[in-house]
Amino acid sequence: MPLPQLVLVYEPEDACRTRLAAQGFSERNALEISSYLAQSTDLALEFGAIAEACGRRGIRFIPTALDDAGLALASADPRATLVWTLTDGIAYFRGGVAPALARLAGLRTIGADDSLFALCQDKFRSGAVLSALGIPVPPAGLARNGDWLIVPPVSTTGYFAKPNRLGAKIGIWPDSRCRQPDEALEISRRVFSAYRDDVIVQPYVAGRNVRASFLAVDPNVGVEALGVFFVDSGADFQTMADSMALYGDTAAAVKAEGAYAEPELIAVAASQPAADRRIREIARGLMQGLGLKDVLSMDFRVEADDTVHLIEFEVCPGLPCFDFRAYCAAQWNLSLPDAIAETAARRLGEPP
Template identity: 65%
Template sequence: MPTHELILVYEPEAACLARLVAAGMARARAGEIASYLAQSTDLALEFDAISDACAARGIVFRPVELDRAASVLGATDPAHAIVWTLTDGIAYFRGSAAPALARLGGVAAIGSDDSLFALCQDKFRAGAVLAALGLPVPAGGLARDGVWLAPAPASPSGYFVKPNRLGAKIGIWKDSRCTTEEQALALSRRIFAAYGDDAIVQPYVAGQNARASFLAVSPAADARDIGSVFVDAGGDFQTMEDSLALYGETRAQARSAGAYFEPALAQIAATRPQAAKHIEAIGVALMEKLGLRDVFSYDLRLEADDTVHLIEFEVCPGLPCFDFRAYCKSQWGLTLAEAMTDTAANRLLG
């Protein structure tokens, strides 16, 4: 009887760091960028748990480093395997190659269409698409090293400036919220000098930070299984410094020093049911209009009057991160390893 396989493709932090340094990037900045892949480092600690959960369902769990993905997928039986890509990336990261390789080899994949792996990592282009689909995204300008490529709209509330193609709060500092266009352009120069990236400049949106998560653990899962929570990191917005302390080796160091803490999560439906309905409606639109499926998350700002702003979406949410674990537990009553296994089993075994 053929063996069923769950193939998890991941890009290690160390491989990314070495590649960026070899390309001439300062090691400190390369390390910040590579930290985006810390979920690969964290999830590796649970490979045995995932393997055991899969084995109980008659599935072989096979974690594969991205640089080996082409050869492994080329030798895979498409009829008895499914690919789960852990990270996206088209610029500093390369994870979007994995779902494309799966499609090339005719291997089924968990997650959205591979074109969305590229779109989600370009915040400016993604925002344009989301706006065209009628979703409530803030308008944005794009600047490169102090020069407007697309001017930002006038904003009495000021601006929020961040790298266009970097996630995990990389390049978001305490002064990333600014007042004037001149200050926004100065931040774009700082971003370009540090990372060589363009900067997206959006009107500052007041409110609370929220995240919505989805995993198709059940074959019948739909937008009603989206879980939305307030994420309180103790400030108006989370910075790169805040984010670095939550994942990978930096998290381990913070824990050993007694300085580790996770942002507080609170179910939005418990106190703001109308806002939760708005967030679910956004999820429906993302699934029906954009094509998100299987596993994804999206970040939002929620105003006091329940106005919801969609900030960005992720096709590869941080699976081992505190918020996604909490979603698996609250929505499905499962550990991360169990939730991943059930999701794969439903696709592989029917």
């Protein structure tokens, strides 16, 4: 029997920027878009620590850039290989191909199946599916370069406009919260010009931002292992500039200038236990109804009266981000490298 191995597939920021430049994106916009892949940059600094943690558990750790994944996975032994996809993507990013390649090669994977990698990257389509499952998501319209594809519902609270397929707050500006539909259409023109993307337009939802994180280090756990925290950054919502200051290639300069401010994490259950219970019910519904498993995150808005709104879910949460590290420490009493290695060890110890 060959030595068990964990193959971590990731897409680097620089490879993405090179590809976007070849497609005609400006240097600035390519830099902004590629910052979605910042967790690859940040986690690469810890590949040695992950390899050491895996080695203590009798596992070989093989970090593999996405462009090399096809050959690497095709030649892997299904009896001894586990594939963990670090970065997703179906449009600007390509990580969604990794779990499909693993399935093609008959390899075991960490995380949801490849169909959900595609669904979560399209906010409008995923919202429609979530709504059909009875999940509380804001209704939405869709605009493309100043024209409505789907007119949003009338809202007395104003609107929030954001790119439909981009993540990490790319294309979210201070004026993304707007009052009138015409303002949302103007934002869609700006987004289309910079990123060639549609804009999802939803009624503005009041409340505090909540991040729910999940890693099934023990494969038998359920929503009781979900970490549910208010993410208080001092602002109503995070912008693209906020996100780029936290992670990846662009963060080092910001931190050096003293402009880095990590948001505060506060357990939702401490002040709003009913909202915490509702979030866990929603997570259970997503696991049962969609097949989410192993590793995921969800973003919510929670109002003072415990009303909960699901904004989006991720099948590739930012593992090296401050919130996921805090979750691993609080829930599992493990560092991030040890949490990754222990999760893999328990899966590889199961029969194929």
